[in-house]
Amino acid sequence: MKMYKLAIAGGGSTYTPGIVRSLMDRLEDLPLSEIRFYDIDGERQSKVAVAAKAVIAEYTDSIKITETTDPETAFEDADFVFAQMRVGKYAMRELDEKIPLSHNVVGQETCGPGGLAYGLRTIFPMVELIDDVEKYAKESCWIVNYSNPASIVAEGVRKLRPNAKVINICDMPVATMRNMAGILGVEREDLVVDYFGLNHFGWFTKVEVDGEDRLPELREHISKWGLLTEDISKIDYRHADSSWIKTFKNIKPIMDFFPDYIPNPYLQYYLLPDYIVENSNKEHTRANEVMEGREKSLFETIRKFEETGILDDAFHVGVHGIFIVDVTVSIAQNLAKRYLVMVENNGTIPNLPADAMIEVPALITNKGPVPEYVGEIPYFHKAMIEQQLASEKILVEAITEGSYEKALQAFTLNKTIPSAIVAKKVLDDLIEANKEYWPTLEKKYKEGSLVH
Numbered sequence: 001m002k003m004y005k006l007a008i009a010g011g012g013s014t015y016t017p018g019i020v021r022s023l024m025d026r027l028e029d030l031p032l033s034e035i036r037f038y039d040i041d042g043e044r045q046s047k048v049a050v051a052a053k054a055v056i057a058e059y060t061d062s063i064k065i066t067e068t069t070d071p072e073t074a075f076e077d078a079d080f081v082f083a084q085m086r087v088g089k090y091a092m093r094e095l096d097e098k099i100p101l102s103h104n105v106v107g108q109e110t111c112g113p114g115g116l117a118y119g120l121r122t123i124f125p126m127v128e129l130i131d132d133v134e135k136y137a138k139e140s141c142w143i144v145n146y147s148n149p150a151s152i153v154a155e156g157v158r159k160l161r162p163n164a165k166v167i168n169i170c171d172m173p174v175a176t177m178r179n180m181a182g183i184l185g186v187e188r189e190d191l192v193v194d195y196f197g198l199n200h201f202g203w204f205t206k207v208e209v210d211g212e213d214r215l216p217e218l219r220e221h222i223s224k225w226g227l228l229t230e231d232i233s234k235i236d237y238r239h240a241d242s243s244w245i246k247t248f249k250n251i252k253p254i255m256d257f258f259p260d261y262i263p264n265p266y267l268q269y270y271l272l273p274d275y276i277v278e279n280s281n282k283e284h285t286r287a288n289e290v291m292e293g294r295e296k297s298l299f300e301t302i303r304k305f306e307e308t309g310i311l312d313d314a315f316h317v318g319v320h321g322i323f324i325v326d327v328t329v330s331i332a333q334n335l336a337k338r339y340l341v342m343v344e345n346n347g348t349i350p351n352l353p354a355d356a357m358i359e360v361p362a363l364i365t366n367k368g369p370v371p372e373y374v375g376e377i378p379y380f381h382k383a384m385i386e387q388q389l390a391s392e393k394i395l396v397e398a399i400t401e402g403s404y405e406k407a408l409q410a411f412t413l414n415k416t417i418p419s420a421i422v423a424k425k426v427l428d429d430l431i432e433a434n435k436e437y438w439p440t441l442e443k444k445y446k447e448g449s450l451v452h
């Protein structure tokens with residue numbers, strides 16, 4: 001039996017113990033001889049590894065476990081690398097959210113200026129990770145990447161390391177399908193969906209169960225409750241925070257306006273930005289909620305385990321862990337299972353640029369994802385996608401060319417930002433906050449006098 005060596009980059013992530021539990025649940029499909037936890041923050045890594053090891057010990061003692069901050073130790077001879085780095089950690093996420101909000105612009109970790117800022121921090125570390133993996137791991141090694149902002153990361157990788165074996169994935173579509181399945185009273189695996197867009201920027205165009213169109217029923221439900229089960233207590237606890245409840249409820253106003261397709265919940269930031277800002281607490285954002293919630297409870301669970309040997313059932317698997325393992329099993333066993341992932345367009349959607357990194361259904365094989373033909377998309381969605389795509393592509397050019405003007409274009413083009421004046425103010429504040437992380441963005445031209 002083939003045994004795999006797997007490394008988790010960003011091993012100190014709050015998601016690590018849950019992902020490890022998903023891996024343990026699937027050992028028959030993905031037998032592991034080794035798991036290596038790799039992080040640039042050794043202290044955080046070793047604390048989180050306490051929990052991850054305790055989870056593994058519930059299943060087996062035959063997996064070699066390594067914790068390291070050394071890329072060679074992490075990736076040598078590896079078969080798979082899971083990437084889940086948060087460059088700048090929650091401290092920078094908080095600024096990505098609060099700086100735009102201070103200018104009355106959406107403050108979000110992956111959408112709008114916060115996402116662009118996070119992208120500017122993440123592309124070069126991602127390229128470094130790819131280079132390390134290529135240097136040390138097996139030639140067949142795949143990087144399965146969750147690191148956000150996935151859309152910008154995918155574009156950066158496409159441009160800077162076009163031949164890298166990286167598959168960029170996101171759990172938002174599967175989480176959305178989990179809610180759809182709950183509403184329809186079926187299993188998520190029973191849904192057959194069509195979907196197109198960019199990451200955190202797409203639409204479900206078909207939802208079928210056993211060949212039957214269930215979109216009309218979902219439309220009807222959403223028009224009353226949004227994309228939540230009628231009984232909110234049934235919701236996955238990862239999504240029980242008020243911000244996630246509001247997010248799933250906001251599918252209702254979006255579909256009241258545009259009932260054709262079911263939007264990815266993240267479209268709220270582009271279609272309802274003024275409403276989102278009005279309803280945001282500028283002093284207490286999602287980063288605070290996560291630090292006070294998921295992160296705090298993880299470290300408390302670890303402390304309790306170290307003191308008492310009792311491991312609370314805190315490492316819920318959820319769709320996040322299930323999905324990354326499903327994708328990996330499909331690669332490892334060449335199953336060609338159909339999942340929504342990011343791929344280079346190349347004609348899948350003929351009326352979008354061939355070099356766009358789109359999110360669509362694809363068959364996941366050991367040679368990578370093979371996208372299913374989508375066909376032309378309507379003008380409204382095409383126009384929205386192209387605006388966002390341009391913002392993300394120009395941002396990547398800004399990084400590679402070190403260009404302030406291109407960064408300003410990327411911010412100005414983003415639909416969450418009302419004008420170039422606001423774009424400049426937000427960008428300048430973010431440059432100041434990201435001094436440690438961003439490449440230098442040179443100004444080619446002397447600044448005009450109108451903008452203060």
Ligand SMILES: NC(=O)c1ccc[n+]([C@@H]2O[C@H](COP(=O)([O-])OP(=O)(O)OC[C@H]3O[C@@H](n4cnc5c(N)ncnc54)[C@H](O)[C@@H]3O)[C@@H](O)[C@H]2O)c1
Pocket residue numbers: 009010011012013014015016038039040041044045084085086087088089090125145146147148149150169170171172320
């Ligand atoms: N694509 C998706 O749908 C999806 C879903 C959930 C989370 N995520 C992403 O997963 C990541 C982890 O999220 P989290 O909330 O658990 O964050 P976290 O801060 O708890 O964990 C991230 C870890 O990455 C480490 N790190 C930072 N830079 C690194 C580098 N260059 N090399 C190696 N490690 C590095 C940090 O030290 C930290 O331990 C984030 O990027 C988040 O956006 C993506």
Ligand SMILES: O=P(O)(O)OC[C@H]1O[C@H](O[C@H]2[C@H](O)[C@@H](O)[C@@H](O)O[C@@H]2CO)[C@H](O)[C@@H](O)[C@@H]1O
Pocket residue numbers: 110148170171172173175238286290318319320321
């Ligand atoms: O605000 P956070 O850190 O809680 O979540 C941000 C991430 O949100 C999405 O992932 C969800 C996922 O949809 C859900 O099923 C579950 O696993 O929790 C995740 C975190 O809430 C999104 O897809 C990611 O890109 C975000 O990083």
Ligand SMILES: [Mn+2]
Pocket residue numbers: 150169170171172200
């Ligand atoms: Mn995502």
